[in-house]
Amino acid sequence: MLIPLADIPRWYAERKPRDTIAVSHGDDAITWDQLERNANRRARAFAERGVKPGDFVAIGLPNSNAFYETTFAVWKCGATPTSLSWRLPRGEAAAVLEILRPALVVGGEADWNAPNRLPPDFSPQGFSDAPLANPVARYWKAMTSGGSTGRPKVILDHGPAVIETTASPGLEIQTGTSLLNPGPLYHNAPFILSHFALFTGGRVTGMVKFDAEETLRLIEKNGVQWVNFVPTMMHRIWALPEQVRSAYDLSSLKTVFHMAAPMPPWLKEKWIEWLGPERIWELYGGTERQGACIINGVEWMAHKGSVGKIGETARLRIIGEDGNDVAPGETGEIYFLPNEGAGSTYHYLGAEPKRRPDGWESLGDIGRLDAEGYLYLGDRLADMVLRGGANIYPAEIEAAVTEHPDVRSCVVVGLPDPEFGQRVHAILELNAGAQPQAVADGMAAFLADRLSRYKHPESFEVVAASPRDDSGKVRRTLLRDERASWLKEGRAFRIVPSRPQAKAG
Template identity: 80%
Template sequence: MLIPIADVPRWFTERKPMGTVAVSHGTATLSWEQLERGANARARAFMAKGVKPGDFVAIGLPNGNTFFETTFAVWKCGATPTSLSWRLPRGEAAAVLEILKPALVVGGEADWNAPNSLPADFVPEGLSEQPLDSPVARYWKAMTSGGSTGRPKVILDHQPAVVDTAAEPILGIPKGVSLLNPGPLYHNAPFIASHLALFAGGRVSGLVKFDAEETLRLIEANRVQWVNFVPTMMHRIWALPEAVRNGYDLSSLQVVFHMAAPMPPWLKEKWIEWLGPERIFELYGGTERQGATVISGVEWLAHKGSVGKIGDTSQLRIIGEDGNDVATGETGEIYFLPNDGAGSTYHYLGAEPKRRPDGWESLGDIGRLDAEGYLYLGDRLADMILRGGANIYPAEVEAAVTAHPEVRSCVVVGLPDPELGQRIHAILELVETADAARVVDGMAGLLADRLSRTKHPESYEIVSIGPRDDSGKVRRTLLRDERAAWLKQGRDFRIMTLRNRRDTAG
């Protein structure tokens, strides 16, 4: 049976025992009844602030129960939610809001200067908590992403805001699931997984900020069946003392997904040894949903390094530089085409897709297929840095760094990091009179209002010859590989390395 997403809390309120927990963060819980009543009151408050069917509402809230009251309130307005990091600096927030043009911003920083907003601690008072007749939003979510130009974009998901109560499990999320969300809800995968659990009448146990041991404690305490990690989180859990890691009962776990960043093979093997291959799964795909591959741990042991086979809702090709399909085992660019055709799953605000005339689209990755159709990823064609599961585009960081008056040019690359996958390294050419140490010391203050902390360079290098040629071009891969080799040799080419930031996974 198809019902509006807006009606999900009421649907389960009427079908579950009174007091059944829907969402919890720490000791704070929301029953299905509380979620329904709170979302109804918030929806009326949003409508009073001018939100209409078809509008966008930007949500800048940390992980917590209020986040879910807010998303369901947005759907009850017939509007589409866009989740943003509540800590976005003014410049980044302004760029997103300019593209999105939301009718309302809930939460976020005070300096976002949104024309119509409600504070993060807003509590609706004096408003009815009774059910609403909710129109259905055309797009159930609109998530943000960066771009190779350093400009943000918004990805509108073409699925309407309805849910099939009789649908088969998605990503192995069964009806009535106990699901743990350890990731920030402004990222696509945590947002989707958490809401799918609620659409299935399950319980979401959320972490306000990732903590390795707390994750294990919650799995035991709430008999968690399904969880999604980024590899950085799995690394931190594995780094716990063995007695701590094995001191919790994880027997309830049925599915452990990981996605969003490459997984070190050694770490995956450890998790497979620890929990068993039948419980470990990996997904590769984009927010755009043009296509995705999934692989189980059992399959991975037979196809080590693979990210799986294409699903049945789309097609996959590997295309070479000449524009033709490559032979099996050869490397090329990965292209997807949904069965319903190009543009059927999403469209962008603020960007254009990388789409061939025949409709096939690329996310900018390269890879190869084996004889059985399993996909293996290579380096990403786009220059993005994958830091702890987050995509960071060098152009955005470079634009902020070069705002310093003594920086002549800048190239940003990702260097290997054992925990985060990659860290951000900035290569600077300074004006002749600049003092390198002073420039680097002052960079954090300069970037504070321009970039999220996770996008600040963690090391700097000063070069006498500019890393770009006269036309502004740069051989980024060469620069990156050269420095990665220097690291292996133990050569210290950095003027400064910052060691106090290991916050991405939270």
């Protein structure tokens, strides 16, 4: 049955036992009935602040039950939610809000200077919790993206705010699925997937912030069946002592997806060995929904390194620099075209798509297809390091470096070099107690059987916190340009030179 997203909480509140939990974060849990009533109160409070059908509402809240009360309240107003990191600095927030022009901002920082804002701890007192009736929002979500350059844009999903409650949304999410969300809800995948679980009457166990062992404990405690990680999270779980990983019962877990960032093949193999290939899945695609590839662990073992084949809703091409399709095995830029045509799934606010005259679109990624149609990714074109005429892909180096037992996280960028044009620079977060110079000095030997010499990092920078955000994403261009400017200005930052220096080869 097709129903508005606004009516989802009431739909399940009327059909499930009254004490059935819909969402929980830590010890804070709400039932379907509480979600419905709290969302109705919020919706009336938002309407009193001027929110009308067709408006946008920006949500700057951390992961919490209140976040879901707010999204359903926005849909009950007939409006479209946009989720932002509540920690966005003033300048970035201002740039997004200028593009979006929301009727209301819920949460965020006080210095965002939003003209109409409710504080993060807002509680709708004195408003009725009775059901509401409003027009269905034309766009069910509008997510933001900074892209590789940091210039913000808003991606309006062309799906209306309705759902077929009897249909599975795909991705192995079944009706009534118990889902764990370890990722920040201001990113597209955690936002979509956790809401999909609710749309189909499942339970969402949310994490305010990712913690490796706590993830395993929650899977066991709540009988979690489905979880989506980014590779950084999987790396941190795998880095737990074996006796810790094996102490928890994960038998309820049927599906582990990963997406949003490149997966080191060695790490994927470890997870397949641990949980079995039938439970490990990967998705590659953009928020824009022009197309997506999916692969499970069984297929992956036969096509190691692949992100799968294009799904049934779109087509895929690999196009070379001459504008023509390349042969299988050759590398080029990845282009998608939805079956319903260009622009059928989304449109941008604040940007223009990279679209060819024939309608095919690119997200800026490069890759190759094998003879069977399986896609293998390179890096984004803007992220490649060009060293002495050789194209070097940061993701390949990052995957190798993160195998090092002292490395917690790694991002690779190209810095200016007078001889080779660019040199490979690795930004490292190390495990507690690791010695930066010892890690740098030993890295060449560690990478000897993993990478060609010309791909070895030539300098290392040690940082106190992960250079990746909570979702495992990295703004590589921003990191690269920032460090290049520091070098130009003669500013000091903590570079640990590798010895011996890697040579071109």
